[in-house]
Amino acid sequence: MGASSSLCQTDCGAVAHVSKYPKVIVLKGREKRALAGHPWIYANEVQMDANAKALEHGTLVKLQLEGGESLGLATFNPHSLICARRLRTDDMGEAWLREKIEAALALRTAFYDQPYYRLIHAEADGLPGLVVDRYGDVLSVQANTAGMDKLLPQVLPVLQAVTGTKAVALTRHGAAVALEGLTDQNEWAVGKVDGPITIIENEARYRVDVTGGQKTGWFYDQRENRNFIAALCSGKTVFDGFCYAGGFGLLAAVRGAASVTLVDASVAALELARLGAQANTVESRCSFVKGDVLLELEATKLRGEKFDVVIVDPPAFIKSKKDVAAGLKGYRKLARLAAAVVVPGGWLALGSCSHHAESAAWAAENARGISEAGRQGRIVYSHGAGPDHPVHPHLPESAYLKFQVLKLD
Numbered sequence: 001m002g003a004s005s006s007l008c009q010t011d012c013g014a015v016a017h018v019s020k021y022p023k024v025i026v027l028k029g030r031e032k033r034a035l036a037g038h039p040w041i042y043a044n045e046v047q048m049d050a051n052a053k054a055l056e057h058g059t060l061v062k063l064q065l066e067g068g069e070s071l072g073l074a075t076f077n078p079h080s081l082i083c084a085r086r087l088r089t090d091d092m093g094e095a096w097l098r099e100k101i102e103a104a105l106a107l108r109t110a111f112y113d114q115p116y117y118r119l120i121h122a123e124a125d126g127l128p129g130l131v132v133d134r135y136g137d138v139l140s141v142q143a144n145t146a147g148m149d150k151l152l153p154q155v156l157p158v159l160q161a162v163t164g165t166k167a168v169a170l171t172r173h174g175a176a177v178a179l180e181g182l183t184d185q186n187e188w189a190v191g192k193v194d195g196p197i198t199i200i201e202n203e204a205r206y207r208v209d210v211t212g213g214q215k216t217g218w219f220y221d222q223r224e225n226r227n228f229i230a231a232l233c234s235g236k237t238v239f240d241g242f243c244y245a246g247g248f249g250l251l252a253a254v255r256g257a258a259s260v261t262l263v264d265a266s267v268a269a270l271e272l273a274r275l276g277a278q279a280n281t282v283e284s285r286c287s288f289v290k291g292d293v294l295l296e297l298e299a300t301k302l303r304g305e306k307f308d309v310v311i312v313d314p315p316a317f318i319k320s321k322k323d324v325a326a327g328l329k330g331y332r333k334l335a336r337l338a339a340a341v342v343v344p345g346g347w348l349a350l351g352s353c354s355h356h357a358e359s360a361a362w363a364a365e366n367a368r369g370i371s372e373a374g375r376q377g378r379i380v381y382s383h384g385a386g387p388d389h390p391v392h393p394h395l396p397e398s399a400y401l402k403f404q405v406l407k408l409d
Contacts, residue, residue: 024052024061024076024084034071038394039123041074041084053078057181058146060092075147080179085128085147097158100126105162108388116199117388118220124390132159133216135199135208137166140216144172146180156189167191169210186211196272198279202227204251207275219247221385222313225403226251228381229311229349233257236308241293246273248311253282263289263296297337306343313351324356328365335369339408348377348406355400362402377406
């Protein structure tokens with residue numbers, strides 16, 4: 001089904017008892033974070049002897065203190081700085097998987113009454129390296145670590161049994177997965193869906209290409225932020241930059257925006273947005289512009305055109321720590337260009353999904369960019385991702401999403 005072969009199993013198909021797994025020793029004096037509940041173990045915290053170094057990427061191991069006390073199972077990669085990702089169990093069997101997935105499902109159904117959400121959010125749901133988005137009867141699954149990739153043959157049947165979904169796509173992109181010895185992946189593991197599917201978010205319908213779109217096909221993390229800004233768009237002119245499949249702009253149109261200009265560099269993304277506009281019967285109030293958003297904002301200013309609401313939610317400007325300085329300047333420039341085309345008394349919405357951009361630094365660059373545009377404003381809304389993207393309490397750095405709405409003078 002496209003996943004890696006399973007781990008050592010008993011004749012009955014169940015994962016073998018924990019004592020069958022190789023042991024990795026956490027060094028004395030380096031165990032405090034693990035004992036406090038941190039889900040990651042770093043390479044300098046374990047006894048990286050010849051046996052540990054020889055383990056294959058993603059091997060399931062038993063973590064143990066030097067005194068013999070067990071820290072449970074973990075997926076292990078001796079070539080990664082984060083060498084072990086804890087599962088917090090001594091028996092990684094079907095019952096444990098079902099318990100984790102059922103708990104994740106219960107959390108989402110507490111907030112959402114329709115089956116469109118992020119179902120599994122990696123460490124925060126106790127399944128490190130696993131990301132699952134649900135699109136009704138379809139699941140988009142990302143295994144972003146070698147350990148979770150090896151566990152997919154056990155994980156996928158339980159996911160299907162718990163959710164009752166009919167099709168499962170395996171999707172994986174990005175340079176980070178190469179560090180785990182993995183490659184990009186886009187294929188159907190179970191069933192198949194031809195062409196885009198329809199999802200419902202807030203009250204809008206969107207068209208999603210699960211295997212051909214970006215990331216897992218959709219960005220559920222902005223759901224609550226889309227809802228907030230769309231409430232301000234009735235009767236307004238709206239600019240949606242980096243629109244992808246129309247997440248912000250189409251909901252604004254559904255909420256009664258007078259006109260919406262959707263801009264993206266991708267023809268495929270704009271076609272999804274156009275299909276979504278048709279599905280919501282708002283196409284007559286939407287225009288679709290292929291181009292670089294920064295250049296389009298500059299051209300808009302030169303034309304003397306302004307919008308009541310300007311939304312810019314770019315892809316990550318900062319891919320690694322070495323890019324922080326340049327990326328923050330990019331956010332400042334974007335804020336400056338966007339603020340320049342907002343009408344007096346209008347609304348500016350700014351987003352960032354760069355986890356390397358710290359919230360305070362990003363907000364400071366936004367403020368500086370707005371000032372450089374000769375504008376002043378007040379922040380009326382500041383938010384991250386929705387509750388289907390929970391944050392592990394020991395991994396606050398995983399709260400990557402930042403979103404601000406400002407009322408400009």
